[in-house]
Amino acid sequence: MNARRDRLIIRLPEGVTFSHTLAGPVSRVSAFMIDLCVIGLLTTLEGYATSLVNALNKDLGGALYILCYFLIYVGYGIACEYWWHGQTLGKWLLGLRVVDLSGLELRFSQVALRNLLRPVDMLPFFGLAGGVTIFFNLRNQRLGDIAGGTVVIRSIAHGRTDISALTRGRYNTLRQQTVLCARLRQKVSPELAALATEALFRRNEFDAASRLLLFYELAMHFKALADIPEADIESLSPEQLVRNVVEVLSLRISEQELPPPLRRQGSAPAPL
Amino acid sequence: VIVDLSRFLRQQHTVWESLDGELRRYETDRLFRPALEDSLRLFDLYERCVADLGHLQEASQPELTAYLSSIVARAYAQIHSHQGRRRFKPKQWLFETLPNTFRARIRPFLLALLLTAVGCGLGATLMGVDKNARQTLMPFQGLLNDPAKRVQQEENAHGKELSGVKATFSATLMANNVKVAIFALACGMTFGFGTILILLGNGIMLGAVVFDYVHAGEAQFLLGWLLPHGVVEIPAILVAGQAGLLLASALIGWHSRQRRSERLRSVAGDVTTLAAGAMAMLIWAGIVEAYVSQYHQPVLPYSVKIIFGVVELVALTVYFSRAGRKTAHSSQERFG
Numbered sequence: 001m002n003a004r005r006d007r008l009i010i011r012l013p014e015g016v017t018f019s020h021t022l023a024g025p026v027s028r029v030s031a032f033m034i035d036l037c038v039i040g041l042l043t044t045l046e047g048y049a050t051s052l053v054n055a056l057n058k059d060l061g062g063a064l065y066i067l068c069y070f071l072i073y074v075g076y077g078i079a080c081e082y083w084w085h086g087q088t089l090g091k092w093l094l095g096l097r098v099v100d101l102s103g104l105e106l107r108f109s110q111v112a113l114r115n116l117l118r119p120v121d122m123l124p125f126f127g128l129a130g131g132v133t134i135f136f137n138l139r140n141q142r143l144g145d146i147a148g149g150t151v152v153i154r155s156i157a158h159g160r161t162d163i164s165a166l167t168r169g170r171y172n173t174l175r176q177q178t179v180l181c182a183r184l185r186q187k188v189s190p191e192l193a194a195l196a197t198e199a200l201f202r203r204n205e206f207d208a209a210s211r212l213l214l215f216y217e218l219a220m221h222f223k224a225l226a227d228i229p230e231a232d233i234e235s236l237s238p239e240q241l242v243r244n245v246v247e248v249l250s251l252r253i254s255e256q257e258l259p260p261p262l263r264r265q266g267s268a269p270a271p272l
Numbered sequence: 273v274i275v276d277l278s279r280f281l282r283q284q285h286t287v288w289e290s291l292d293g294e295l296r297r298y299e300t301d302r303l304f305r306p307a308l309e310d311s312l313r314l315f316d317l318y319e320r321c322v323a324d325l326g327h328l329q330e331a332s333q334p335e336l337t338a339y340l341s342s343i344v345a346r347a348y349a350q351i352h353s354h355q356g357r358r359r360f361k362p363k364q365w366l367f368e369t370l371p372n373t374f375r376a377r378i379r380p381f382l383l384a385l386l387l388t389a390v391g392c393g394l395g396a397t398l399m400g401v402d403k404n405a406r407q408t409l410m411p412f413q414g415l416l417n418d419p420a421k422r423v424q425q426e427e428n429a430h431g432k433e434l435s436g437v438k439a440t441f442s443a444t445l446m447a448n449n450v451k452v453a454i455f456a457l458a459c460g461m462t463f464g465f466g467t468i469l470i471l472l473g474n475g476i477m478l479g480a481v482v483f484d485y486v487h488a489g490e491a492q493f494l495l496g497w498l499l500p501h502g503v504v505e506i507p508a509i510l511v512a513g514q515a516g517l518l519l520a521s522a523l524i525g526w527h528s529r530q531r532r533s534e535r536l537r538s539v540a541g542d543v544t545t546l547a548a549g550a551m552a553m554l555i556w557a558g559i560v561e562a563y564v565s566q567y568h569q570p571v572l573p574y575s576v577k578i579i580f581g582v583v584e585l586v587a588l589t590v591y592f593s594r595a596g597r598k599t600a601h602s603s604q605e606r607f608g
Contacts, residue, residue, distance in 0.1 A: 012348060014319070016326040018341035062440035070447040074454070085299065101533055103345055105353035109544040116547060120458035120466065143461045147519060149537045190334040 008139060008151055010103040018103075020153035022140045023096045025131060028152055034090030035077065042072050077115040082108055086150075097155040101139070110148040117144035173232060174244045181248045184226045193249045196222075196242050203239070215239040281336075284324050288343055291317040295346050303359055318347040368596035370549045373542045374511070375592070377518050384471050384513035388506070391475015396483035398476070409480040419488035423568075426493075431567040442562030449505060449554040453512035457519070457547050464520030471513045478506070496574035499581025501561035507588060508553035515546035560584075 009019045046068045054061030080088040086098035086106055098114070100106055121130030121142045130142035139151050174180060196218055203211055219238035222228065222245045233241050294314050298304055306314065321344050328337045374381065398405045407416060414422070434441050452470070459466025485494035522535040530538070564572070564580065 010345070010348075012322060012344070014322045014326075016322050016329070016344075018325070018345050018348075020345075059436055059439040062437070063443035066440065066443040066447055070450070074450075100349070103348055103352075105349040107353075107540070109540040112544045112547070113540055116454055116544075117458045117461055119455050120461050146532075147461055147523075147536055147543075148540060149533055186330050190337075193334075 008099075008101070008153065020099060020151070023152040023154050024140065025134050027094050027096060027154070028134070028140075029127075031088070031090035031094045031096050034093055035088050038089050039072055039076050042076070043069050046072060074115070077118075078112050081111045081115070082106070086111075091152070095155055096152050098145075098150050099153055101149045101151055106150070110150050112148075114144035114148035114150050117147050120144075172244045172247050173236070174228075174248050177232065180226065180228065180232070184222070184245060184248050187225045188222070188245070188249055192221075193246065196246050196249075200239075200243060200246060212238075215242050218242045280324075280327070284320075287317060287320050288324070288340060291321050291347055292343050295343070295350060298350050299346070314347065315351060318344070318351055321347065365545075366552075368599045369545055371592050371595040372597075372599065373545045374514075374549070377514060377542055377546070380517035380521065381510060381514040383517055384467075384510045387468055387471040387513070388475035388478070388510060391472040391477075392479030392482070393475075394472070395476035395479025395481075397479075399480045399483040399487075406480065406484060409476060410484075415481060415484075419485045419490045419493075423490050423493045426497075426568045427570070431571045434562065434566050438562045438566075441566075442558045445561050446555050446558035449508070449558060450551050453509060453550045453554060454547070456509060456512040457516045457543070457550075460516030460519030460543075461523065462520075463524060464517055467513055467516035467520060470516075471510075474506075474509055492574050492578075493568070495581070496568065496572075496577040497565055500564045500577050500584070501557045503581050503585040504553050504560065504588060505557035508550045508557060511546050511553065512550040515543045515550070518546070519543050 006022055007019045008022055009017055011017045047065060050061050050065040050068065052061075053064055077088055081098050084092070087096070091097060098106065098111070100110065118130075121127055121133070121144055123129040130144070133142050133146070134140050137146070139145075141151055145151060174184075199214055199218060203215075206214060215238040219233075219241040222241065223233070228241075236244065291314070294310075294317060298306070298314075321340060325337065325340045325344050328340055395409055398409060410416060456467050456470045459470060482494065485491065518539050519536075522539040523532065525532060525535050528535055564577065567577075568574070
């Protein structure tokens with residue numbers, strides 16, 4: 001297992017890796033604030049409920065109120081995160097999730113520990129100890145996370161870029177060459193593909209000379225990277241070559257061929 | 273290398289969906305116990321999806337890769353997690369897991385006991401040196417008065433001071449004591465310094481109170497007042513301290529070749545078990561403190577209260593030293 005500051009990368013025994021995007025301190029604090037509001041709401045409701053008991057027996061009502069208040073305050077995070085696969089209401093609203101550091105299933109002890117250790121994360125005031133720990137920790141863990149062996153990740157759906165507007169109306173000569181397409185998909189990194197897509201979307205923001213230079217350099221880079229034969233692209237301008245490459249790299253397959261979670265009219269990819 | 277992405281997707285996405293469907297069965301029912309053929313099918317689907325993920329990562333398909341990664345991650349968690357799919361059994365936990373865990377981790381408990389004893393000695397010494405130290409060492413208003421006066425007040429009150437608010441008083445005690453226990457545990461993450469300070473502090477307070485009452489000739493009142501709830505409450509704080517020190521030792525990792533995350537993972541279940549045990553003890557102590565400890569002679573003779581406390585202490589000692597010994601090596605119901 002390996003980790004960078006913004007991602008948790010987990011290497012499977014089979015040699016393949018997958019990664020989670022780590023949640024930042026701002027979204028985590030926001031989720032915590034929402035959870036505090038939920039706890040406040042629950043304890044208010046609890047106050048109304050125990051007032052009924054209060055009418056019958058004031059002493060019992062008072063005891064119930066204190067115990068339930070305490071139970072909600074301590075147990076809310078533990079119960080939600082354990083039964084709701086690492087999410088509380090605040091985390092769900094902000095697309096966050098607690099997961100095991102090694103990618104395994106969350107155990108009760110992990111969830112309990114990370115929540116029971118919140119008081120020490122709040123020391124000396126306003127969560128300073130937890131905040132400082134998150135800042136210096138490579139996996140954005142607070143003390144409770146370190147003890148529980150957990151991290152908080154972003155579990156938002158992956159958006160799809162509609163590149164059809166960029167390529168519509170032109171026949172893509174590259175698509176008929178399956179081997180070349182495969183080579184492009186193999187050689188071009190997702191970052192470079194995203195860069196080229198971004199350049200196409202923002203083409204009108206460049207002046208003419210800069211645009212020509214940018215697409216020329218991108219086209220030459222793709223050509224060298226995938227060893228594109230000159231004969232296949234001799235009639236294409238550099239910008240059109242970049243458009244064709246982006247189209248090849250993007251999902252240009254019919255919606256029916258996609259798994260349902262990735263179809264446009266379907267729901268977002270299943271959360272972790 | 274994927275030569276024809278469309279064809280690859282047509283062929284493979286049914287496998288991905290099958291794995292997704294299988295995983296939902298496991299995730300929606302935590303107690304689902306798969307048959308051997310179900311497990312083999314899950315593993316087969318997982319292996320095929322992992323292979324597809326490897327191919328997709330080479331094919332520069334971030335969206336599909338993210339989608340398949342999410343399925344593979346869920347399958348990996350299900351297949352490689354060691355926790356059993358069992359229903360929690362409170363009786364087994366109470367009579368086997370908790371005492372076994374306590375004995376297995378006895379060293380941090382002994383250290384917690386030593387720290388409290390040192391604190392007691394320090395508190396008594398400070399009170400002996402300076403009588404006015406009472407206001408510094410005893411944070412509770414009720415303890416600041418002269419012990420003899422307090423005993424007289426309590427005995428004259430006939431236990432009516434808490435009349436009509438006993439349940440509320442009991443709940444307040446439980447909540448406050450559990451907070452202290454959680455804090456003692458949580459402070460283990462300060463490399464144990466916080467836990468040590470809490471245990472020493474508790475010991476100093478206890479030592480000062482004991483010295484004050486014994487010195488004033490009110491030892492019998494003290495025993496009658498403290499023993500019924502104290503013999504459970506004080507060990508509960510020690511158990512919470514034990515959990516905190518256990519956490520600290522895993523964090524520090526002296527003479528250990530394991531990584532910090534592995535050390536912490538190996539103690540997490542035991543720390544949670546001990547914390548839950550301390551909380552259960554404090555619930556009992558809260559009830560006893562409100563309903564037994566606050567009654568004094570002549571309502572409830574000191575001898576009865578002292579005997580009650582001694583019986584509790586013996587029962588607690590037998591429980592922690594003997595209970596669950598037969599199953600000590602299996603320890604099945606740990607908070608995994």
